[in-house]
Amino acid sequence: AQRVTQPEKLLSVFKGAPVELKCNYSYSGSPELFWYVQYSRQRLQLLLRHISRESIKGFTADLNKGETSFHLKKPFAQEEDSAMYYCALYTGTASKLTFGTGTRLQVTL
Amino acid sequence: NAGVTQTPKFRVLKTGQSMTLLCAQDMNHEYMYWYRQDPGMGLRLIHYSVGEGTTAKGEVPDGYNVSRLKKQNFLLGLESAAPSQTSVYFCASSYRGPPYNEQFFGPGTRLTVL
Numbered sequence: 001a002q003r004v005t006q007p008e009k010l011l012s013v014f015k016g017a018p019v020e021l022k023c024n025y026s027y028s029g030s031p032e033l034f035w036y037v038q039y040s041r042q043r044l045q046l047l048l049r050h051i052s053r054e055s056i057k058g059f060t061a062d063l064n065k066g067e068t069s070f071h072l073k074k075p076f077a078q079e080e081d082s083a084m085y086y087c088a089l090y091t092g093t094a095s096k097l098t099f100g101t102g103t104r105l106q107v108t109l
Numbered sequence: 110n111a112g113v114t115q116t117p118k119f120r121v122l123k124t125g126q127s128m129t130l131l132c133a134q135d136m137n138h139e140y141m142y143w144y145r146q147d148p149g150m151g152l153r154l155i156h157y158s159v160g161e162g163t164t165a166k167g168e169v170p171d172g173y174n175v176s177r178l179k180k181q182n183f184l185l186g187l188e189s190a191a192p193s194q195t196s197v198y199f200c201a202s203s204y205r206g207p208p209y210n211e212q213f214f215g216p217g218t219r220l221t222v223l
Contacts, residue, residue, distance in 0.1 A: 032208035044214040051208050095206035101151040
């Protein structure tokens with residue numbers, strides 16, 4: 001069965017430091033990967049998706065099929081990046097996403 | 110546009126009681142989803158619907174039933190609540206299914222079963 005692993009429950013970085021939120025998946029086919037974010041007292045929302053090859057709020061993510069990873073990166077963390085981040089996987093079956101357990105990013109001064 | 114709304118926001122039940130959670134969306138989306146979020150387990154799909162009058166099971170459907178009688182509403186029912194169903198429930202909707210269509214989430218319902 002497909003699975004998404006986010007190994008860090010909490011990632012704490014200083015403002016201006018680089019950020020890398022890890023996401024690994026298990027699926028042998030051609031997946032589509034997403035990052036969703038939940039800011040404090042806000043709803044869960046889409047941050048970016050692999051299929052769009054986009055950069056949102058300075059974040060990027062590259063799909064590495066060899067390492068089955070989709071890590072989220074940002075060169076310089078900002079305070080407003082503090083949030084809960086979820087990686088999600090779509091395998092083409094049953095119109096559904098499989099979510100990871102989430103990583104809380106804490107950006108401190 | 111209100112987007113995705115959920116009723117109620119909070120609820121406390123006793124074991125064995127029943128209740129219905131209502132999800133409504135005003136974006137004319139075809140797909141709707143119910144998830145539960147538990148500490149350390151992320152979001153898990155309970156049931157989903159790909160259109161009015163259709164429903165399908167997700168990862169953790171046991172103990173829940175759903176109905177999609179109107180396109181804009183997706184109801185989640187607990188017939189006999191159990192403490193294991195204590196969770197935060199999120200509804201989401203999307204125009205169509207993944208991967209091209211973003212899921213829009215509601216604010217969540219915090220349910221406690223004593």
